[in-house]
Amino acid sequence: MQxxxxxxxxxxxxxxxLAGLAAAGRVLPASGQQAAPPAETxxxxxxxxxxxxxxxxxxxxxxxxxxxxxxxxxxxxxxSITPTDLHFYVNHEGGxxxxxxxxxxxxxxHGMVERPLVFTVDELKRMPAITRxxxxxxxxxxNPNRAKTAKTLEEIHGRTxxxxxxxVPLAVLxxxxxxxxxxxxxxxxxxxxxxxxxxxxxxxxxxxxLVAYAxxxxxxxxxxxxxxxxxxxxxxxxxxxxxxNQLRVDDQPxxxxxxxxxxxxxxxxxxxxxxxxxxxxxxxxxSVYAKSVITFPSGGQQIGKQGYCEISGLAWxxxxxxxxxxxxxxxxxxxxxxxxxxxxxxxxxxxFRFPWTWNGEEAVIMSRCTDExxxxxxxxxxxxxxxxxxxxxxxxxxxxxxxxxxxxxxNRAYIxxxxxxxxxxxxxxxxxxxxPTDLHGHPEAEG
Amino acid sequence: xxxxxLWILLVLAASVxxxxxxxxxxxxxxxxxxxxxxxxxxxVGPSGEGLPAxxxxxxxxxxxxxxxxxxxxGPSGEGIRRLGPRLVGGEMHPFATTIWNxxxxxxxxxxxxxxxxxxxxxxxxxxxxxAFILYKQEIIQETDVxxxxxxxxxxxxxRDPRMDSWAPQ
Numbered sequence: 001m002q003x004x005x006x007x008x009x010x011x012x013x014x015x016x017x018l019a020g021l022a023a024a025g026r027v028l029p030a031s032g033q034q035a036a037p038p039a040e041t042x043x044x045x046x047x048x049x050x051x052x053x054x055x056x057x058x059x060x061x062x063x064x065x066x067x068x069x070x071x072x073x074x075x076x077x078x079x080s081i082t083p084t085d086l087h088f089y090v091n092h093e094g095g096x097x098x099x100x101x102x103x104x105x106x107x108x109x110h111g112m113v114e115r116p117l118v119f120t121v122d123e124l125k126r127m128p129a130i131t132r133x134x135x136x137x138x139x140x141x142x143n144p145n146r147a148k149t150a151k152t153l154e155e156i157h158g159r160t161x162x163x164x165x166x167x168v169p170l171a172v173l174x175x176x177x178x179x180x181x182x183x184x185x186x187x188x189x190x191x192x193x194x195x196x197x198x199x200x201x202x203x204x205x206x207x208x209x210l211v212a213y214a215x216x217x218x219x220x221x222x223x224x225x226x227x228x229x230x231x232x233x234x235x236x237x238x239x240x241x242x243x244x245n246q247l248r249v250d251d252q253p254x255x256x257x258x259x260x261x262x263x264x265x266x267x268x269x270x271x272x273x274x275x276x277x278x279x280x281x282x283x284x285x286x287s288v289y290a291k292s293v294i295t296f297p298s299g300g301q302q303i304g305k306q307g308y309c310e311i312s313g314l315a316w317x318x319x320x321x322x323x324x325x326x327x328x329x330x331x332x333x334x335x336x337x338x339x340x341x342x343x344x345x346x347x348x349x350x351x352f353r354f355p356w357t358w359n360g361e362e363a364v365i366m367s368r369c370t371d372e373x374x375x376x377x378x379x380x381x382x383x384x385x386x387x388x389x390x391x392x393x394x395x396x397x398x399x400x401x402x403x404x405x406x407x408x409x410x411n412r413a414y415i416x417x418x419x420x421x422x423x424x425x426x427x428x429x430x431x432x433x434x435x436p437t438d439l440h441g442h443p444e445a446e447g
Numbered sequence: 448x449x450x451x452x453l454w455i456l457l458v459l460a461a462s463v464x465x466x467x468x469x470x471x472x473x474x475x476x477x478x479x480x481x482x483x484x485x486x487x488x489x490x491v492g493p494s495g496e497g498l499p500a501x502x503x504x505x506x507x508x509x510x511x512x513x514x515x516x517x518x519x520x521g522p523s524g525e526g527i528r529r530l531g532p533r534l535v536g537g538e539m540h541p542f543a544t545t546i547w548n549x550x551x552x553x554x555x556x557x558x559x560x561x562x563x564x565x566x567x568x569x570x571x572x573x574x575x576x577x578a579f580i581l582y583k584q585e586i587i588q589e590t591d592v593x594x595x596x597x598x599x600x601x602x603x604x605x606r607d608p609r610m611d612s613w614a615p616q
Contacts, residue, residue, distance in 0.1 A: 067562075093553075094562020108479055108487055115470065116479035123475040176470050187490050193563045194553030197490045246487050252613040254492040255541065256548040 061086060064154060067095025069138075070223070071158025075298045080314060080342065080349040081133065082161035084216045089223040090138045090159060090237060093193045098243055100191065102219075102227040107211070111187070111248035114178030121227045124213055127168040132210070132233070133348040135162040135316045137288050139236045142412030144380055147430040153298040156428070157416065162316070162349035165231050167212030170205050170247075179249055187254045188230050188239075189246030197246075198239040199253030200232060201286070208233045208347070211244065233347035234287045234318030287318030290377050291413035292325050292352065292369035303358055303424040311338070311354040317371035318347065324370040325352040331364035332379070332417070338367065346372075358420065364429050366417040380414040381431050489551065493542040493613035495599030502594035503575025505582030511572055512579050515555045524583050530561075535583040541610055543586075543601035547577045574598070 055061065061083070063070035069090045072082055082088075091097065102121040110116035119127075138159035140146075147156045170186070179202070186205040190196040200209060210231040213220060220226040225242025232240050292315035297303050311329075315322045321344055326335040338354040352367065369377045417429040489497045513522075519531030526533030540546060551573045557563040568576070578593035581601060587593070593601075599614050 091562075094560060096560065096562035106483075108483055110479055110484050110487065116484055117476045118479045118483060119476040126475055127472060176472060176476065178469065187492070189488055189490055195488045195490075195564075197488075197548075197552070199492075246490070248487070248490060250492060252492045252494060254490045254548065255545045255613075256490055256552070 063088065064158070068092065069159065071154045072161045073154050074158055074160070074293070074314065075153040075295045075301060077295070080162055080351045081216065082163055082349075084163065084218070084221060087161040087163055087215070087221065087224055088136075088138070088159045090140075091192075091223070092196070096193050097222050098191055098193065099222070100227055100243065105191075105227050105245065107228055107245055107247070109173060109177045109247045109249075111250050112180040112183040113174075113249050114180060115176070117173075117177050119173070121213060124168055124211065124228060128172055129166055129168055130210070131164055131166040131214075133162055133164045133345050134210075134231055134233045135160055135288075135347060135349050136231070136237050136240060137316075139238055140412070142291070142414060142416070144412065144414065144430070144432050147380075147412075147414070147416070147428070148432050150299075151428055152300040153293060153295060153416075156299075156430070157293050159237075160316070160349075162314075163215040164217070165210055165212040166214035166217075167210040167228075167231065170200075170209035170211050170230070171207065173211060173247070174205060174249070177249070182251050183249045185250045185253050187246075187248040187250050188241040188244060189248065190241045191243040191245040196241060197254060197256045198241055199250075199255070200230075200239065204232055204235070204286075234320065236286065236288060236318075239286065288316070289413035290317040290319060290322075290369040290371040290373075290375040291315065292322075292367040292377060293416045294327070294365060294367050294418060297365075297420060297426045298418055299426055299428045301426045303420060303426065305424065306358055306360040309356050309358045311356045311365060311367075313338075313352055313367050314349045315340075315352055315367070315369040316347070316349050317369060317373075317375065319371035319373035319375055320346040321372045322350040322352075322369055323372050325350075326368045326370075327352075327354040327356075327365065328368070329356055329363050329365045332366060332415075335368060358424075360422060362422050363420045364417050365420060366415050366429075368415055377413055377415050379417075379431070491544050491548055491551075493544055493599060493610070494615065495544060495595060498544075498547070498595035498598060499570045500595065501570030501574050502592050503571050503573070503578050504592055505575070505579040505587065505589045507571075508575035508577075508579030508582075511576055515568075516576065518558075519556065519561075524580065534580050541603055542614060543577065543581060543598055543603060544614075546580055547573060547598060550576050 061073055061076055063072060063086055065071050070088055072086050072088045077083070077086070105121050107119045107124065108116070109119070141159035142157050150156045174186070184202045186200045186202065186209075188198050188200055210233070211228060212231045213228050215221065215224060220229060225244070228244045229242045230240050230244050292313055294311055294313040296312045297309065303309050311327055313325075315325045322340065325338045325340065327338045328335045336354070338352040340350060340352055342351050344350050354367075356365075367377075414430075417431075419427045419429040421427060489499065491497045512524075516524075516531075519527055520534050521527050521531070524533065524535030550568070553564050554568070554576075555565050557565045574593045577598065578587065578591065581587045581593070582589050582591075586601060586603065591597070600616070
């Protein structure tokens with residue numbers, strides 16, 4: 001009950017019977033006889049300040065994956081913010097991270113601007129800033145090829161995280177530079193080892209795009225693009241360039257490596273069938289569709305016993321705000337609204353909760369998100385909801401094939417069903433639908 | 448004499464562009480120098496703007512490919528699983544400049560740490576390798592010269608006509 005001088009000595013209750021007593025020691029019952037000695041709790045006694053918070057040895061949260069790609073253990077997290085050191089990363093350059101000295105790092109803004117400018121990191125930090133929670137998601141997240149065989153939520157959907165980002169709105173920087181008439185795109189360049197770049201539509205650049213230098217209150221982590229990166233709320237991760245050192249204003253997209261998949265899409269007609277759909281559809285393809293996953297109970301976990309079991313999960317959308325999350329516990333036959341008990345932010349992971357009583361029988365549970373655009377998450381097998389028709393497609397003339405089916409849902413925002421077995425174990429119940437062949441063929445593509 | 452000097456000073460002062468005056472936060476960031484702009488990594492779009500001087504043909508690229516590219520992408524660009532994707536016969540890009548961007552920006556890889564670009568190709572070599580891939584894809588002839596003028600004009604077989612305005616015709 002008393003503290004040591006430094007206030008750091010930690011006393012832990014030795015057993016439940018000592019609840020209410022702060023001192024670890026022996027309790028004398030009223031009779032005066034000594035109780036059996038309680039098990040001693042190990043103590044951690046520091047020598048001085050503990051400069052960085054440390055997880056209990058009983059908490060074993062880590063990322064999984066490889067040098068190229070690490071997933072967040074979403075199924076083990078609470079709330080909606082991802083702890084900074086568990087934020088996912090994907091690094092197509094073999095995981096190699098440039099170790100920039102922030103004092104020497106420069107961000108160049110040039111191209112179709114009145115005033116090409118160079119900023120240091122310090123100067124960026126002193127520009128007007130905002131702080132917002134935004135998710136990031138890799139375009140390969142939820143890939144059906146992985147979903148077919150993987151077991152856990154993290155394996156299938158772990159390439160998404162949500163941090164609170166601080167930075168300068170890109171619009172503020174572009175106004176400083178003075179965008180010239182006719183410019184419609186911002187080409188973002190990275191200082192990474194392969195000079196990755198992406199093209200950002202001007203409308204996005206001038207609205208919610210953020211040149212970020214902090215995540216969850218402190219500087220970006222190395223894996224997430226230290227010292228400066230682009231955050232494009234709701235857009236796929238590959239467009240949100242890390243180690244951002246160049247912004248070139250242009251009147252066309254650059255169609256560079258990762259870029260080429262951003263602006264064109266693959267019809268089921270076959271390899272080589274590139275389509276550029278309507279402007280609105282193109283903008284849609286850049287952003288993540290309405291998506292949700294149940295984090296508990298999810299694949300690989302165990303429901304202890306029958307009875308009350310709150311289903312919990314995360315929902316998000318590149319369309320902005322999550323309007324509604326529904327849960328089914330009978331394999332999709334009936335749906336009920338889940339609660340969104342916490343603050344709902346646009347372009348951020350949103351926690352949902354659904355009261356459920358498990359009766360001990362096998363059940364297939366799943367969640368379905370509706371976003372503010374009215375986009376509704378669908379099962380991978382619901383092909384008709386995942387493909388639309390673009391009657392203006394020029395593909396048929398170019399290739400002479402029937403390209404009338406245009407992917408309306410080009411990403412992997414499919415509903416994720418989980419099967420609860422009668423022994424309480426939870427299993428992946430994903431069922432594959434038709435899917436175009438993988439475009440990437442990248443050596444490190446894990447599906 | 449004094450008035451002449453003053454007049455000259457006023458004229459000079461008025462002719463200096465008021466660059467900083469139009470900015471809101473003019474004490475933060477500074478004007479980029481021409482060297483800094485020239486030194487920025489080229490990210491070339493379909494228009495071809497920013498392509499450097501140089502030229503190459505598929506014939507010239509063939510030996511280069513065998514020496515630097517084949518070990519990851521295969522002798523005919525068919526790709527080697529887990530090493531390098533297919534370059535020939537698979538998906539096509541709507542613009543040939545994309546191929547140039549890919550090679551110039553990130554190829555070849557510095558084995559065994561393949562995440563790193565070697566940075567050894569000259570401008571001519573990048574054009575030659577681009578030409579070689581276009582030739583293997585049966586889009587150009589083996590002796591066609593690929594340079595800053597001809598590359599953006601290469602007509603790729605898969606392209607939505609709505610993208611045509613981005614490239615010179």
